[in-house]
Amino acid sequence: MSYKLGILDQSPVIEGVSNFDTLQKTVDLVKKAEEWGYERFWVSEHHNSDLVAGSSPEVLVSYLLAKTSSIRIGSGGVMLQHYSPYKVAENFHVLSTLEPGRVDLGIGKAPGGLPLSTKALQYGTVNTGEDFEERLTFLQQLIHNAVPEIHEFAGIKATPTPPTKPETYLLGASVNSAKLAADLKISFAFAKFFNSDQEVLRDAAKTYRDNYPQGTFIVSVAVIAAPTEEEAKVLAGKQKIVKVVLASGRTLTLQTVEQAEKFGIESGEGYEVKEFDADIIYGTSEQVKASLDELHELYGADEFILHTPIPSAEERLRSFKLLSPKYINQLAVHS
Structure with missing residues (x-):
């Protein structure tokens, strides 16, 4: 393939399954993802939710790094409106010092929860959530030890200094997000499973490429693969x-x-x-790959992050296996 594949896992909670077992399924999945040849594995941030167990990506990332040896692990993403950019930079510098070259820092603008959890996260602080661009700019300056001399925090460093910096990604679903990522010279991941408008995706891809041609452009898509198109269609139709x-x-x-x-x-x-x-690409391995090939040609995506929105752990695992680089490469050899 001329593009890479990664996984976004939200640690979905299944009725009757404990939170302990839910997170263990994420651990099991990341080990399989590494074995199957996926490039990276991202975990999300959702608050006060009975549907997903991933509320603290930086903590979960550290655990998953310790359970794997080569796959890149990251946040998809840290909801920066709630946190000090300085503390986020420190957290990911620690992770990158422990596991150089394996850490992704995905940053999101959304709240990751309902208004009540947002108020709780920002308790005791003055934060309107309207300074996201300023926060992201400061975070990028901290990651690269490039806080300007005229900045109020000139001279500050986010320690420890890792041998390899974490790779920063802006997660978004708009042309404005693409422009911001390009202006800050950071990688950009477009969430197509949130915004299925093809014109917006096209304009975002063009905006990012025109302003930062050497940047990494990722498209995050909802996918369901099954042994037959009929089964995949049934699974997709429920979403x-x-x-x-x-x-x-x-x-x-x-x-x-x-x-x-x-x-x-x-x-x-x-x-x-x-x-x-739901905007879901579904079908057999060959059919889903053909759809990804088409998106790659249309928008020049360097990589796809796969999100499989079905609750069954077994069907999710099967879908990721059927779409894995290792499996698809085996199909190519035997075709």
Whole structure:
């Protein structure tokens, strides 16, 4: 393949399965991902959720690094609006000092939860969430020990200094995010499973390439592979995307209608909940690969991060195996 593949795992909670066992399934998956030839493995940040167990990516990343030896591990991503850029830089410098060349620092703009958890995360601080670009710029300066002399924190360093810096990625689903990543000269991951608008993806890819041609451009897609197209179609048909549209104009993507309703109530604004069929690439290994090949040709993606939104651990594991570089390369040899 002329592009690489990675995995995004949100540690989905299955009814009747303990949180301990849920996180152990993430550990099992990252070991398989390494064995199957995936380039990287990212974990997400969601708060106050009964649906996913991944609330602290930096902690989970450290554990997964210790359980593997070669695959890159990272956050997909740290929700920077809640945290000090300085502390985030320190956390990932520690990880990169322990495991040089294996750490990805994915940064997200979303809250990662409902308004109540956002208020709890920002308790005791003055934070409107409107200074994301300033926070990301400062974080990048800290990662590269390049805080300007005119900055109020001139001379500060995020220690320890790792032999290899963590790779920084901005996660987004808009042209503005692509432009910001290009301006800051950092890698960009477009979340197609959040925003399936092909025109937005096209414009984001062009904006990023035009402004930072040497940067790494990743597209994160929802995929389901199965032994037959029929089975994959059934699995994909069960998945929905739920959006809550607030009176202020903000639109957020949630996992369930119940979550969206709760978000709207906690926001204190008028709101509307909309449900859509999920944008999922599904089929056999060959069919999904053909779709990824097409996206690669259209948008010049250097890599795809695969997200498989089905609750069954066995079906998720099977899907990732069927799409793994090792499996697909074996198909190519025998074709």
